[in-house]
Amino acid sequence: MATHKLLLLAGDGIGPEVMAEVKRVIAYLEEAGLASFAIEEDLVGGCAYDAHKVAITDAAMDRAKAADAVMLAAVGGPKWADVPYEARPEAGLLRLRKDLALFANLRPAICYPALADASSLKREVVEGLDLLIVRELTGGVYFGEPKTITDLGNGQKRAIDTQVYETYEIERIARVAFDLARTRRNKVTSSEKHNVMRSGVLWKEVVTQVHDREYKDVELEHNLADSLAMQLVRWPKQYDVIVTDNLFGDILSDIAAMLTGSLGMLPSASLGAVDEKTGKRSAMYEPVHGSAPDIAGKGLANPIAMIGSLGMAMRYSFNQGEVADRIDAAIAKVLADGKRTADIAPKGTPTVGTQEMGTAIIEAMQSVA
Ligand code: IPM
Ligand code: MG
Helix, strand or coil, rough: CEEEEEEEEECCCCCCCCCCHHHHHHHHHHHCCCEEEEEECCCCCCCEEEEEEEECCCCHHHHHHEEEEEEEEEEECHHHHHCCCHHHHHHHCCCHHHHHHCCCEEEECCCCCHHHHCCCCCHHCCCCEEEEEEEEECCCCHHCHHHCCCCCCCEEEEECCCCCCHHHHHHHHHHHHHHHHHHCEEEEECCCCCCHHHHHHHHHHHHHHHHHHHHHHHCCEEEHHHHHHHHHHCCHHHHCCCEECCHHHHHHHHHHHHHEEEEECCCCEEECCCCCCEEEEEEEEECCCCCHHHHCCCCCCCCCHHHHHHHHHHHHCCCHHHHHHHHHHHHHHHHHCCCCCHHCCCCCCCCCCHHHHHHHHHHHHHHCC
């Protein structure tokens, strides 16, 4: 059996707690003979700053590059509010994305029937929801230059961020979206703001060309990003795959996450291009939620998004879809059985902690075999 080389970056806040549950799932998979791993661990975010005065060290970056996949939990917290901008916790995450060239961020939003009442939207709006946001992750305003604050010398300052996309960046993310749509309900919604942004004009043009050239069999529609945000809370089930840029993808995926009941439910995969020689692609898997400093260290965090991210690693990096299915089925079973961490429990109902949820998922993995 192939041994999967994983680098675990637990990060800050609730990161170590939810990563601990992933380690238990990994131990279970090994014991059960379902998978084999070689695990390394390192620091990213505020904890890396405390130890090394940077958000991630070059040595950790080298380990990330050498791994088959990186699992990252969460970074950041109020403790690091005043560290230099270049060393802020988020800079570690952004460096991983950029230096590993993880241009395709897959953020599935699935509403488990058992959780339809945990959403702030009506049950009929979200029940059975299954959409996938494909977010461009290494371009756009996150990385565009210039990115500066200049003192104008008259008591005023000028801040500049640059939104920039080139044809190839739009083409490759569009292909990821179309390919995934073919494995699902065969529909892609592309989102930008071509009514105010030149990058939106190019985005729409290039996605349309890729579609007409290579993916005529897939249904394509274009929605302006503001309108899509509105539609996501009005009738989200009209969507299958949504492809959009880095910033709109950041915002729209938080909306999509909340449709499912809680940010604590959503895993994500960030993928690079497939290397033509080795057939491998760099990859990082992380929950969409943040470090939740308010509940850190209390054993309250929901580990489902983190464990679901391991499932995505099994599916997208290790070609072990049956193990991923088993993880997903275990999560669904535990929820159907009524287990709830605090973030997904109706007011006044009993809750379980992080470890108890992890235990329940591992037990369910045995029974859903
Ligand atoms: C996300 C997060 C990050 C982002 C932050 C932590 C830099 O919000 O992964 O969605 O903006 O991309
Ligand atoms: Mg975000």
